[in-house]
Amino acid sequence: xxxxxxxxxxxxxxxxxxxxxxxxxxxxxxxxxxxxxxxxxxxxxxxxxxxxxxxxxxxxxxxxxxxxxxxxxxxxxxxxxxxxxxxxxxxxxxxxxxxxxxxxxxxxxxxxxxxxxxxxxxxxxxxxxxxxxxxxxxxxxxxxxxxxxxxxxxxxxxxxxxxxxxxxxxxxxxxxxxxxxxxxxxxxxxxxxxxxxxxxxxxxxxxx
Amino acid sequence: xxxxxxxxxxxxxxxxxxxxxxxxxxxxxxxxxxxxxxxxxxxxxxxxxxxxxxxxxxxxxxxxxxxxxxxxxxxxxxxxxxxxxxxxxxxxxxxxxxxxxxxxxxxxxxxxxxxxxxxxxxxxxxxxxxxxxxxxxxxxxxxxxxxxxxxxxxxxxxx
Numbered sequence: 088x089x090x091x092x093x094x095x096x097x098x099x100x101x102x103x104x105x106x107x108x109x110x111x112x113x114x115x116x117x118x119x120x121x122x123x124x125x126x127x128x129x130x131x132x133x134x135x136x137x138x139x140x141x142x143x144x145x146x147x148x149x150x151x152x153x154x155x156x157x158x159x160x161x162x163x164x165x166x167x168x169x170x171x172x173x174x175x176x177x178x179x180x181x182x183x184x185x186x187x188x189x190x191x192x193x194x195x196x197x198x199x200x201x202x203x204x205x206x207x208x209x210x211x212x213x214x215x216x217x218x219x220x221x222x223x224x225x226x227x228x229x230x231x232x233x234x235x236x237x238x239x240x241x242x243x244x245x246x247x248x249x250x251x252x253x254x255x256x257x258x259x260x261x262x263x264x265x266x267x268x269x270x271x272x273x274x275x276x277x278x279x280x281x282x283x284x285x286x287x288x289x290x291x292x293x294x295x
Numbered sequence: 296x297x298x299x300x301x302x303x304x305x306x307x308x309x310x311x312x313x314x315x316x317x318x319x320x321x322x323x324x325x326x327x328x329x330x331x332x333x334x335x336x337x338x339x340x341x342x343x344x345x346x347x348x349x350x351x352x353x354x355x356x357x358x359x360x361x362x363x364x365x366x367x368x369x370x371x372x373x374x375x376x377x378x379x380x381x382x383x384x385x386x387x388x389x390x391x392x393x394x395x396x397x398x399x400x401x402x403x404x405x406x407x408x409x410x411x412x413x414x415x416x417x418x419x420x421x422x423x424x425x426x427x428x429x430x431x432x433x434x435x436x437x438x439x440x441x442x443x444x445x446x447x448x449x450x451x452x453x454x
Binding site: 247249253268273274277281282283290293 | 363423434437
């Protein structure tokens with residue numbers, strides 16, 4: 088609160104300010120001589136009024152006054168009347184729920200701290216090295232393989248140094264496999280036959 | 296007296312020398328047996344199909360790997376051969392249905408056996424490859440299609 092605000096000082100004197108808003112106004116008063124003087128003046132007036140209450144004299148008797156109020160209520164029955172009310176602001180709401188907010192903030196801080204600690208422990212704990220799953224050397228078309236970089240992987244999976252087919256329209260290649268125990272050579276473009284007998288005949292007469 | 300003494304010592308030594316010779320002979324036999332132990336290659340000619348009624352029991356070990364790689368439901372064994380591997384010696388394996396496999400071991404080390412492999416069908420050389428196959432590992436070669444089926448050659452080396 089940096090600006091002078093007589094309404095807020097009035098509200099403070101009347102005891103309408105609560106929570107953070109009240110703290111902010113009080114802090115401002117401690118640093119602002121003008122507003123502090125205004126506050127003391129208003130406070131003094133309030134004390135004077137409290138000490139000398141006005142003698143209210145009613146023009147009507149209480150019974151007659153109440154009958155007029157009653158008639159007025161009955162006349163307004165069924166009508167919707169907007170009652171002006173003060174909408175609590177965010178600072179007021181914060182002040183009213185400060186215990187709940189403090190609890191929520193504490194819980195969040197605790198959760199964050201636990202997460203951070205577990206993460207730090209996880210990163211600090213030495214873990215066994217996991218070998219990268221290096222794909223087997225691939226032979227493109229009828230070419231030569233790329234040499235395997237990983238010695239242990241080479242030992243685990245069969246490797247194909249060279250692959251070719253003698254059939255003119257066929258191509259032989261190694262393909263990536265899902266199982267590291269297995270290497271697959273794929274020969275595509277081979278003659279297709281409807282039956283096994285046809286295949287034997289076909290290949291028996293096929294000269295590569 | 297001394298001679299008698301010496302003769303007695305010889306009599307004691309003779310059984311010891313004999314047992315030592317037997318022990319050394321046993322060691323040599325073991326060494327020779329170990330060095331002459333050769334790996335062998337197993338070749339399976341397989342028909343992969345989706346219409347067969349059941350897979351072969353003989354392919355029980357290979358079937359999960361075959362399914363993973365080729366996706367067919369059933370695998371029928373057309374022929375199988377096993378042959379000992381002798382370095383630089385070409386072996387012929389007749390797998391049936393006109394398919395013949397020639398295997399020539401090139402070298403052997405801890406990483407496996409390097410084999411030159413030729414897969415023939417009739418007069419056609421389907422595949423010629425040089426592959427290093429570690430023990431208990433497999434090389435699958437997808438061959439020609441027959442109807443809706445595939446012919447697959449599965450090779451594995453056993454110590």
